[in-house]
Amino acid sequence: MLGTIDSRPLNVVIPLKQARALHKHLGMETCGDLLRHYPRKYLHYGSGSALEGTREGDTVSVIGHVVNAQRIPRGGKPIYKITVNDGHHAIGATFFGSQYAMRVLTEGKRVMLTGKLSYYRQTPQLQHPDFVLLDGPTQATGALKQLSHFGDLEEILSGREWLPLYPASSKVSTWTIMGAVHAVLATLPKVEEPLGFTPIGYKSLDRAIRGIHEPGPAGPDAARKRLKYEEASGIALVMAVRRAERATEGAAALPHVRGGDMDKLVRHLPFPLTDGQKFVLGEITSDMERQRPMSRLLQGEVGSGKTIVSLLAMLQAVDNGAQCALLAPTEVLTLQHARSLQETTMRAGLPTRVVALTGSMSAARRQDALLKIVSGEADIVVGTHALIQEGVEFFRLGLVVVDEQHRFGVEQRDALRAKSGENPPHLLVMTATPIPRTMAITVFGDLEISTLRELPGGRKPILSSLVPEFKPNWVMRAWEKIREEAAAGHQAYIVCPRIDGDGGVLDTAEVLAATQFDGLSVGVLHGRMKGEEKDAVMGDFAAGGTDVLVATTVIEVGVDVPNATVMMVRESEHFGVSQLHQLRGRVGRGGNASLCLFHTLAEEGTSAFERVRQVAATSDGFALAELDLRSRQEGDILGVNQSGSKRTLRLINLVDDYDIVRRAYDDAEIFVEQHPELARRAKDALLSTVPEEWEYIDKS
Structure with missing residues (x-):
């Protein structure tokens, strides 16, 4: 993000104990670090989002109205059961002997519950959850008491329709973060626009920072959109300045020499x-x-x-x-x-x-x-x-x-x-x-x-097939297919996810040579071999001297052996989507019908199995690239181990937010053209705060 939101040390705004915890466990030093730690989702009555994506045993938070309350006598400690409607689900909550719950959790009250999710007869239940009333004087129970470290609970929660839930840790809860953010926002000076103007059609940066943490009735979408634009603008400005600087560099002209x-x-x-x-x-x-x-x-x-x-x-x-x-x-x-x-x-x-x-x-x-x-x-x-x-x-x-x-x-x-x-x-x-x-x-x-996009003439599409380990007949047919291709004078790759151990290159080559490929020449190629050894093995395979090459992903890119017509990728679930697509491209390079077999140990119905199935189902690299991008965090794209407060992209979805990114790039181009020196200073200031994030663009 361009500019600085708030450079005040956290310990001058919030209690020292909580400031130290935020620094130790989430890497936050300044109020700006905290304000860039955006909510991962919100609790909002009627949104239906509280239980979305949750599983039994998860700790969940729910906002709703008490629609039913029942006291059940039981010895010395009665049970108190309530039903809360969050606008989408009816959620049961049970309290054991809590006089305070019986007194305040009455029908019609608006409440937030936090507890461990279970199901009884397919109905969601929370056992003895922490809670806080959202209307009128209140006190919090359990973990929610952490909000009281940052001021009066009624003042913190009053009038809120949207409550943020933050990425947290076992040592710092979402409620601690929420309370700290509230305390910082209460004393935050107006956030100035880093380039001196508010982009047309967007909230001001000041309103966006406040609105993403404490949304008004309309919700956080407009604030989130502005902050996505702000993230894109930082990168866009760096790229635009680079392009402008390159345009002023002199290079030797290398014209097309006719007849050369x-x-x-x-x-x-x-x-x-x-x-x-x-x-x-x-x-x-x-x-x-x-x-x-x-x-x-x-x-x-x-x-x-x-x-x-x-x-x-x-x-x-x-x-x-x-x-x-x-x-x-x-x-x-x-x-x-x-x-x-x-x-x-x-x-x-x-x-x-x-x-x-x-x-x-x-x-x-x-x-x-x-x-x-x-x-x-x-x-x-x-x-x-x-x-x-x-x-x-x-x-x-x-x-x-x-x-x-x-x-x-x-x-x-x-x-x-x-x-x-x-x-x-x-x-x-x-x-x-x-x-x-x-x-x-x-x-x-x-x-x-x-x-x-166009493939050269004569290239035939590569057929792909999934070979699950739980279907042993399919595995045996795969080995048979490789033998058939070798008998026809063609060659095969077998790719393994590791060198040593069960399923590794060395073990696989030894077992297959003794069982499935008796009479065929089996070669081995992996990253621990010396350069001359690798070259000799690859040269022999390219010359047709080896029938089956068992290798790691050292053959992933660029290797071109036209006679190779079949590949089996062992344990495909261990490879990324783009990597599997790259590996598949090592066959089918000589005009012969070719086949790629994606073996997997993953169980049907798992995300790993589905990912491999999707790769096998399509040969469209652009469709697979989007699938790959959806399955990875944006931090991987910049190739930096980005964690805590140091990540560049926190909100932008690189598949879905094209229009916002495109607008930021167009605006940056105009700004650099009109204000080159200011743009260069802004770029230098941005890079000075996150140098490691721009050192490598490496997603492997």
């Missing part, structure tokens, strides 16, 4: 470019011809042909005497890319020199690679994070391509850009994980976006 290596490769490709590839390539070519650094994100379905587009872009740079760097997330992918790019250019008769650089290279090989890079002998340098390290110097770096953008942070890609010296290089980042539009402009808002 780029054109020669197009003529010698064994397949025609798709219309989508031609369009995207036109966008990239146009960007690189300008004396302004290109910053473009290329997203596309698995197998849509992003790599050949990036190679053509690199050859456009090489045609102009510039070098290119291709940053890949793993050694396996680095070596695969280097081999594939060299073979592709050699088949076209091009003199392109491709050099690989990885962290596990021997000292001699590394020194040789570094000399080729710094002397300009290397045209295209493919590397892992090793490319970013000190000691790697380029002769004339003109284009940086980042493969699998979600594996690298902003600072990582900027570190590589900085190696070009005076003129920053053009930048193309790629991802095969389609990005929902709100996430795209939020996380990648400093980049222009190109999208490839």
Whole structure:
């Protein structure tokens, strides 16, 4: 969020004991930290939300009117039963020997109950709940007494139609937070607009801060909408300033050289470019011809042909005497890319020199690679994070391509850009994980976006099937299918979620070689192997020397073996949605009918089983990306372990709030254009308060 809400230390506004508890258990130091700890939901008569999403045994809070009260004599301690209607449910509450409850909880009274939920004959019940009357003089019972630490209960609760429930901990209850917020709001000076104006159509920031914690009769929606806009505005302003700064940077223009290596490769490709590839390539070519650094994100379905587009872009740079760097997330992918790019250019008769650089290279090989890079002998340098390290110097770096953008942070890609010296290089980042539009402009808002949806001609859809462990006949048929594909001269992947132990790569490979795949060659690939070993195994598989490759997710991206037609992902419930989609894309790359089998140990009806079932049911990467985003917290998208008061996005839903985010980005663009210095200062102030949250954009 732009600006500071309230910088006062908590201990000068609320009691010291409660201030210390908020600091120790929720990381709050200032009143502003507390006010940015927004309610997770509200109690409101008639909303029907009190029991929504709850299970028996949960502690719940209910607001309603007492519609029935009954005293049942029983020895020395009578039982008192009431029924409260919250406008949606009739909820029973039982008190044992409480004279105070019998005296005040009479029919017609408005009350809040908090207790453990149980069911009796399908009717919700609360056993001896804590309670507080919401009309007239009252006193709280049990945990609700914590509200009295912050003032008079009647003053705190009077007239409220909406009561906030906060994310809490075992040591700090929602009532402590509610009372502390009330005390802070009672002494809060007017919150000023961080950019000097209230956006048209929104509440003022001051009213929004107050209204989200203590809503009026209309509820919290308008306040929540303004605060979502405020969250989006912070990120939008940073992105808009970055774009404006990039626009002033000078880059070497790398125009399309007619008849150069780029054109020669197009003529010698064994397949025609798709219309989508031609369009995207036109966008990239146009960007690189300008004396302004290109910053473009290329997203596309698995197998849509992003790599050949990036190679053509690199050859456009090489045609102009510039070098290119291709940053890949793993050694396996680095070596695969280097081999594939060299073979592709050699088949076209091009003199392109491709050099690989990885962290596990021997000292001699590394020194040789570094000399080729710094002397300009290397045209295209493919590397892992090793490319970013000190000691790697380029002769004339003109284009940086980042493969699998979600594996690298902003600072990582900027570190590589900085190696070009005076003129920053053009930048193309790629991802095969389609990005929902709100996430795209939020996380990648400093980049222009190109999208490839069309698959190259000849590609057949990959069939997918769910293979639950609780259906042993299906599992046996899956092994049989792999044997059939091997007998037909094709190859298979088996992906495991771990290296060691039951179900790991080593155990699985040994068991399958001795049982299901007798007579077939079974290879093993995992992350603990040395770079040369990985390269040898992958090279043997690519050459057809191995029938079945048992691997971890080191083969998740970029690996291209056209003869592989079947994959089984073991224990699919351990992988994310986008990861499963990526893995599936390793087959079906050679024009043959292909199959991906999603094995799972999850029980039918569980969320894990349903997630895998949905992946198996659709091959639309964009639909799966939204499913993936809905199942994850927004903190994962920024790739930071965000907790307590330090998270950037607290309210925005990156699937549903596109209109708010789009408005914030449009407004930020105008503001940066009209007030560049003020925008830059606001950006610097924001980043100075949350530096770790902007260090990496990494959702893996």
